[in-house]
């Protein structure tokens with residue numbers, strides 16, 4: 001995976017979630033086919049923290065079941081960074097449990113130059129991939 005395709009309507013929805021969740025991080029999963037996102041699965045941030053997120057395991061399993069039922073791939077996970085840059089934190093790297101998934105990090109701030117960024121975090125490496133917003 002070297003890029004993500006994100007429909008504008010879903011992009012707007014993600015940023016809306018990130019803003020609504022302030023001052024804490026929002027989080028969720030992204031489903032679709034190959035690198036094309038077609039579905040957003042918002043989740044609860046049980047830490048309700050401005051610098052960390054954790055999806056309650058039963059909720060996570062429920063989303064995985066839904067992905068399977070809808071025959072969608074897990075393309076990635078998303079969360080927001082209410083404070084600081086929307087680039088992976090040390091904690092994000094430490095907890096990157098899905099080496100094949102893209103980690104989308106959102107900025108809820110109106111003046112962010114790139115409010116939606118995506119990274120591959122396999123084996124402690126950080127590789128940014130491009131996000132193509134399509135109409």
Ligand SMILES: [Zn+2]
Nearest residue numbers: 079088089092
């Ligand atoms: Zn983070």
